[in-house]
Amino acid sequence: MKTTEPSLTGLKNLKSRIKYIREKMDELKIDAYFIYYLPNVSYLTGFRGSSGFVIVTHNKSYFITDSRYEEESKKEIEEEFEILIHKGLTQTLKKARFMRYIKRIGFEKDWMPYGVYKNFEKELNKKFVPCEDIVRKIRIHKNDSEIEKIKKAQRINEKIFEEIIDIIKPDKVREIDLAAEIEYKIKKSGGEVPFPPIVATGSNSALPHAKPGKRIIKNNKPLKIDMGVKYKGFCSDMTRTIWIGKKPSQEFIKIYQIVLDAQNKAIESIKIGMEAKEVDGIARKHIEEKGYGKFFGHGLGHGIGIEVHELPALSPLSKDKIEEGMVFTIEPGIYLPNRFGVRIEDLVCIKNREKFVITKTTKNLIKI
C-alpha cells in the first residue's frame, strides 16, 4: 500500500522529520536509510564535527562517529539518536545488533562514493539500495528556530560589513587584506566562515566569483563584497557593491539602479505558491529590457540553511515553487567584462505564508 505523500512544509521538528524519512523508507521498501552526507547528518543530529553518520531504522535512529568526537557527541547530539562510537565503521556495523534485522539499506546515491558503497555491500552482506537525498528536501523548509538562527547569522554579517566599510583606506589595502579582516571578525564573533568572502575591486568586480587577490583597493572604482556568517550551524549571505570615492561614474550609477530595480521588482513579486523560475524571470526581464540581459549570466538566487547553497533554486530552469519556511537569496547582477560589475544580494524568507526580507543593510549606494 502506497503511503500518501506527506507534506514537507509541515515538518517542523525532528520527530516529524524522522517520521517522514520512515514513510519514504516504506515507499522505497528499505529497512534502513544510511545518511552519509555530513551536512545532512549535522542537520538532523546537531553534530558539528568532521566525521559522523546516521542510520535510521523503523524502530530507532543511530548516530555513529569515532572516538575523537565521543565527548562532544554526548553534549551535541539530539536525544532521539543512540550514539555509537566506532573503531573502523565497517567493523562496528558488522557487529552492531540492530544490523541483524536489516536486509535492504538505502543510501544517498549522489554522495556515497562508488567504492564505499561496494565495500559496504560486500563486507556487511546487505543489499545497498541507491536512493535520492531525502534529507535535502526536508531541509528546504525551515522551522521558526532555524529562521531565527539565519537571522542572527545575518545580523552578525551586517555588523561586520559595517565595521569593514569603516576601515577601508583607499590606495592602502589589498583585496586579501579586507577579506582576511572579514574572516577574522567572523571568527572573533564566535561564528564560522561558510565561504571565502569575495572582495573584488575595479574590473575584478566583473567576475561573478572573483577570488580576492593582491590588487589594491583604489579610489574612483567600485568594490564588490559578498560575505556570509555561519552561526550555530546556519548560514547567512549578502552582497553589496559600493563606490570608493565621492563621485561614482554615471555609468556605474545607471547599472547600479538597474540591478537594484530588478532586485526590488523580484522581491515584491514573491508570493507563496509561485514558480521560482517566475521570480527569476521578473528580475531577468527588467535587466533585459534595459539592454543588459547578456551580462546577467547566473541564476537569481538559491536556498540557504545548513549549507550556503541549498534548495530551492531560483533560476530559469528551476522546477521549485515558493513555499512556507523557505529562506533564499535574491541576487541579480550585471557584469561588464574587463570593466566592472554590480551585484546586490538580500535574504528573503517565507513565514506564516508571508515573505519578509531578512537583510537590513541599506541598498542606497554606499560611497566612501
Add this chain to the structure above:
Amino acid sequence: MKTTEPSLTGLKNLKSRIKYIREKMDELKIDAYFIYYLPNVSYLTGFRGSSGFVIVTHNKSYFITDSRYEEESKKEIEEEFEILIHKGLTQTLKKARFMRYIKRIGFEKDWMPYGVYKNFEKELNKKFVPCEDIVRKIRIHKNDSEIEKIKKAQRINEKIFEEIIDIIKPDKVREIDLAAEIEYKIKKSGGEVPFPPIVATGSNSALPHAKPGKRIIKNNKPLKIDMGVKYKGFCSDMTRTIWIGKKPSQEFIKIYQIVLDAQNKAIESIKIGMEAKEVDGIARKHIEEKGYGKFFGHGLGHGIGIEVHELPALSPLSKDKIEEGMVFTIEPGIYLPNRFGVRIEDLVCIKNREKFVITKTTKNLIKI
C-alpha cells in the same frame, strides 16, 4: 603483455607522471582515465579553482572546467592539457570528439559518487571501470620544486607562530581569538589555511583534535598550537605545546620530555627503505616504556603535500615504506584525559636518499 611496474620514485615531472598513468591504463585495459578528485586534478594541472576534471587518454590529456574558470585556466593550467569549457559536463563529454574513440573509461572509485558514475555510464554510453586512485600514489613522491614549496609554506608557518607567541596575553585572549589571529596572518601573507588551527589551553590540550572555543588562555597552563599554511598549492603542518607562565609543573616537564625523546628517537631512526610502521613503533615503544602507552592513541605521522593528509601513513598498521621524495610529519603525543596533553610535530623529508627535518622552530620548552 604486462608492462613492468614503473618506479614511482622516479616520476619527477608531469610528463613522466602522465606516462605512468598511461602504463596503468594499459594494465587496466582502459582507453581513458577520468580524474574526478579535485586535489588530484590540482596536483596534475596546477588548477586552483573549485571545480575541474581531467581525462587522460593514450594520446592526449584534457582539463575540463566551467565558464567561471575560463580565464584563470588559461593562465594556471599546464600546457600538456587541452582545456575544455563545459556547460553541463555530461553534455559536453557527449559531444567531445575524443570521446568517440573511448570504450572503457576508468574512474577513481573511492571518490566518484555512485549516482554520478551511474549517470555517466548511462548518458555517455561507455563502460565506466572502477579503479584505484592512481594519482594518490604518484603524489607520495615529491620532486625538488614541490619540496621547496612545502619548505616555503613551513617558513611562513614558523614566522607566524613566532608572531603569535609574542602577542599572547594570559587571562586576556580566548582560544578562538588566537586561532583567528593565526588565520588572519596566514591570509595576509598570501597563503591559504589548509586546516583550522588547533589552539587548546589547559585540559582542552588533552583532546588531540580540540576545536578552539571561548576558553580564556590562562597562566600556569599548557597551550597546544597545531597550525599549517598552504602556499602555492602545498601544505605545511607543525605542533608545539608551550607553557603559559614561568614555572611549568614538574609533571608537565616530565611528559614534555618523554614526547620529545620519543620524537627525536623516531626521527633519528628514519632510513630509506625502512617500514613506516617501524618508525611509529620506535616512538610508541619509548612512550610505552615510560608508562604512557595508552595515552598515545593516534598514529605517529602522515604524508603531506597538496593535501594536509596524504600517504604515507606512519602508524602501527601501515604497509608503507620510507622512500625517496616523501615528506611526512612526526608527531607523537601524550594526552591525559581532563588534565593536559603534549604533542610535538615536525616535518621530515627524504631527499637524495637522506632524511632531513624541514621544521626549524625550537623544541626547547617555550615559556611565556
